[in-house]
Amino acid sequence: MTEAWSETWTWLTHSPLFFVLLTLAGYRLGRELNExxxxxxxxQPVLVAIVVVGAAISLLDVDYDDYRAGTELIAFWLGPATVALAVPLHRQAERLRGFVVPMLVAVTVGAVVSVTTVVLLVRALGGDELLARTMASKATTTPVSIALTETLDGLPPLAAVVTILAGILGAVAGPAALTLLRVSDRRARGLALGAVSHGIGTSRALVEDPTEGAFAGLSMGLTALATSLLAPLLVASLL
Amino acid sequence: MISGLTWLLACQLVGEVLVRLTDAPVPGPVVGMVLLFVLLQVRRSGDDATVVRAADGLLRHLQLLFVPAGVGVVVYLGTLRDQALPIAVALLLSWLVGLAAVAGVTVALERLVGRGR
Structure with a gap:
């Protein structure tokens, strides 16, 4: 009997079925709380789900790598979802007219500011060089941040965590901060949120307003591009 | 739904292949996004297009897709605690300055461009 129990337990704590269910349940709870x-x-559903799932796998003593492998099914859809951001943009396409130059300049400035300030602040506050390299790409979308951190000789898995925290910050505080800064233009709000909080900020922007969501998604893509090109040069000159 | 998802996956695949062939420093899905945008514009797709419906369905649950990577925080609780000050303060300030910079530059340039017309 005990053997059957331990075998079942081993199966359970390695089973995609269990991990996907746990993740969906945590997310459902987050949606429920949000409503x-x-x-x-x-x-924010993402925040609630991370807390719930994180607590559950810690209590059950599950290896994170097993959980991550088991939820590949969910993480896989991040790519197609990024492609899907073309749809809100398509709906707002006419609002791109006369906006291309301000947008490209603003996003480039944003990428430089994000990388420079985080690297300098980490060093000034007593963080080591490895941490500065790890946090440099935190404004880009998670898959890009991971790949870029490899190039920058940081710690990619920690970069993923810091990047998601930057995203959650945007989902939680972004709209309020923009209002405090007296930014009311929907396009500017979207661009700013996508530039510092990537896909998670975009998901909040989509809830706020269709224009904000469309420009946040676009900004996320452009920020990923600008940061990929600029971060290696910036980090080399700053550290 | 399936036909819409097929379009999304096809755009991503073309994006990923292009990025690899050209060694471009852009993520494949972002190239796929540009590709789909061009397709939607050329075909003047409306809200009833299958790819549009699939995209809306996926985007409604965008936050769910970040959960697996985000749970990785449990592995780094120790590091986060040891370097709490530089991580938290640098993250918060850099995020805020970046947000203000992008919004500020956009609004300023919009005014400038608007005045030119």
Whole structure:
């Protein structure tokens, strides 16, 4: 009997079925909380799900690598979802007219500012060089941040975590911060949110307003491109 | 739904292949996004197109797709605690300055361009 238990347990803690279910349940709970609280900024489904799933796998003593492998099925769709961001943009295409130059300049400035400030701040606050290299790409979308951190000799898995935290920050506080900064132009708000909080910020922007969402998605793509080109040069000159 | 998803996957695949062939420093899905955007514009697709419906369905749950990578935070709780100050403060300030910079430059240039017309 105990052997059957331990075998079942081993199966369970390596089973995509269990991990995908756990992830969906955590996400469902997050959606539920979001609805119940009338869309409270802190009740972001991604944040709730990470806390719930993180606590569950820690309690169950599951290896993160096993969990990650088991949820490949979910993470896989991040690529197609990025492609899907063309749709909100397509709907807003006429709003791109006369906006291309301001957009390209703003996103490039944003990429330089993001990389430079985070590297300098980490060093000034007593973080080591490895941490600075790891956090340099935190504004780009997660898959890019991971790949870029490899090029920059940082720690890619920690970069993924920091990048997602930057995204959650945008989903939680982005719209409020932009309002405090008195930015009311929908295109500017979207661009700013996508530039510093990538896909997670974009998901919040899509909820806020269709124009904001479309420009956040576009900004996310352009920021990934600009940062990939500029970060290696910036990091080399700063460290 | 399946036909829409097929379009999304096909665009991503072409993007990934192009990026690898040209060694471009852009993520494949972002090239796929540009490709789909051009296709949608050329075909003047409306909201009833299968790819549009699939995209809307996927984007509604965009946050779900970040959960597997985000749970990786459990592995780094120690590091996050040891370097809490540089991580938290650098992240927050750099994020805020970046946000303000992009919004500020956009609004300023929009005014400039608007005045020129």
């Amino acid at each position: 119940r609280t009338g869309g409270h900024a802190l009740a």
